[in-house]
Amino acid sequence: MTTLLLVPLVLPFLAPILARRTFDRLAPATALWVLTASALALAGACVAALGALVLTGLLKLPAFAALGELVHPLRTPSDYLVLPAAAAATGVLTLGAWTLVRSAFLQTRAFRTARTQADRRPAAGDLCVVDSPHPDAYALPGRPHRIVVTTAMLRSLGPDEREALFAHERAHNRAGHHYFLAAAELSAHCHPALRAVRDTIRLAAERTADEAAAGAIGDRRLIATAIARAALASHAARSARPDFAPAATTGPVPQRVTALLESSEGRSRPTRWTAFLLVACTVLSVAAGTTGVVAFHRQVEIAQGEEGP
Amino acid sequence: MTDERRPAGELEAAVMAVLLTAGVPLTPGRVQTGLGFGLARTTVTTILTRLHEKGVVSRERQGRGYAYSPVQDAPGLTARRMHTVLDRDADRETVLARFVAQLNPGDEEFLRRLLEGDER
Numbered sequence: 001m002t003t004l005l006l007v008p009l010v011l012p013f014l015a016p017i018l019a020r021r022t023f024d025r026l027a028p029a030t031a032l033w034v035l036t037a038s039a040l041a042l043a044g045a046c047v048a049a050l051g052a053l054v055l056t057g058l059l060k061l062p063a064f065a066a067l068g069e070l071v072h073p074l075r076t077p078s079d080y081l082v083l084p085a086a087a088a089a090t091g092v093l094t095l096g097a098w099t100l101v102r103s104a105f106l107q108t109r110a111f112r113t114a115r116t117q118a119d120r121r122p123a124a125g126d127l128c129v130v131d132s133p134h135p136d137a138y139a140l141p142g143r144p145h146r147i148v149v150t151t152a153m154l155r156s157l158g159p160d161e162r163e164a165l166f167a168h169e170r171a172h173n174r175a176g177h178h179y180f181l182a183a184a185e186l187s188a189h190c191h192p193a194l195r196a197v198r199d200t201i202r203l204a205a206e207r208t209a210d211e212a213a214a215g216a217i218g219d220r221r222l223i224a225t226a227i228a229r230a231a232l233a234s235h236a237a238r239s240a241r242p243d244f245a246p247a248a249t250t251g252p253v254p255q256r257v258t259a260l261l262e263s264s265e266g267r268s269r270p271t272r273w274t275a276f277l278l279v280a281c282t283v284l285s286v287a288a289g290t291t292g293v294v295a296f297h298r299q300v301e302i303a304q305g306e307e308g309p
Numbered sequence: 310m311t312d313e314r315r316p317a318g319e320l321e322a323a324v325m326a327v328l329l330t331a332g333v334p335l336t337p338g339r340v341q342t343g344l345g346f347g348l349a350r351t352t353v354t355t356i357l358t359r360l361h362e363k364g365v366v367s368r369e370r371q372g373r374g375y376a377y378s379p380v381q382d383a384p385g386l387t388a389r390r391m392h393t394v395l396d397r398d399a400d401r402e403t404v405l406a407r408f409v410a411q412l413n414p415g416d417e418e419f420l421r422r423l424l425e426g427d428e429r
Binding site for chain 1: 316317318319320321322323324325326327329330343344345346360363365366379407408409410411412416417419420421423424
């Protein structure tokens with residue numbers, strides 16, 4: 001039982017590599033769905049397994065055993081194994097819950113501020129322009145959807161490129177990408193390995209919006225140059241700050257630009273089975289987690305004297 | 310996308326972007342040339358009139374027509390403060406999808422080469 005509960009805790013460590021594979025092999029929009037659903041399922045299985053471990057530990061304590069109306073001691077592997085595992089699980093769950101609440105608070109506050117300010121101004125269509133020397137642009141979901149762009153960003157792009165930027169942000173809003181990003185954030189707080197998956201989900205959301213914008217504008221190269229110019233302008237404005245980003249990997253911006261320049265219209269990539277390794281890993285994790293929790297529940301029932309051993 | 314069947318909101322946004330980048334008041338004709346796509350001048354005039362009625366742009370007489378400029382008022386300054394708040398929360402882009410992420414060292418070189426190749 002306890003071994004089964006460890007599976008959902010260990011399998012997510014494979015997820016970052018498999019998520020990359022899924023992202024590389026599938027069309028961006030499909031990849032976004034598969035990645036987000038897998039991340040949520042892996043996170044759910046992980047939390048369920050941690051919860052079961054915590055309960056196992058608690059029911060080992062006489063006070064909680066009495067509270068749980070156990071008439072026999074709970075049958076588990078050695079206490080030397082179960083109690084430290086339960087203590088560790090409690091710590092991990094507490095830490096995850098705390099960072100989740102903190103992140104939710106910060107993001108809700110940022111979102112509310114942005115929303116209030118955007119609603120206060122009379123809008124030109126869906127555009128909300130912020131007077132700022134830092135080039136920045138983002139999609140602001142809500143009713144109605146808005147695109148927030150700084151004056152510096154508008155000035156660093158040509159007329160065509162501005163249209164490309166607007167098309168990109170509108171694609172985010174239209175497809176409801178903020179739900180995917182929120183789900184990715186939620187799962188990232190459940191297991192440390194899922195943080196890397198969150199980054200892949202973010203990249204998949206950007207790639208999906210890029211492709212949608214390319215479809216709307218009808219010019220892949222234009223989207224690519226708009227992204228490149230916007231990134232360079234933002235980078236120049238921020239170069240005063242210390243740069244802690246490691247140089248180990250290529251950043252998301254060149255990946256997006258390269259993808260736009262590479263794949264010409266109608267190019268269909270062969271979907272290889274490795275794209276679904278992540279799904280397989282997720283299914284395995286959920287199955288092991290479910291079996292583990294069910295087995296735990298049965299052990300508790302036996303200890304409560306409801307069923308013969 | 311050189312048509313006028315685009316939603317009115319998108320057209321307004323495009324016209325506003327032209328006015329904001331210009332820095333000087335623009336006539337409908339100048340706005341028309343500054344757009345990234347083709348749009349009839351009468352349509353541009355209609356959009357500018359609508360924006361003026363909303364109080365988003367101001368206009369002044371210039372020759373036989375008007376020249377338009379964006380209104381930068383107190384709300385505009387509040388918006389700057391909002392941006393500072395957003396900038397501080399490092400991971401806000403998880404819910405608010407940002408157009409471009411931070412560049413890694415080396416990325417800059419790659420993008421510069423791409424843009425230079427484009428202009429040649």
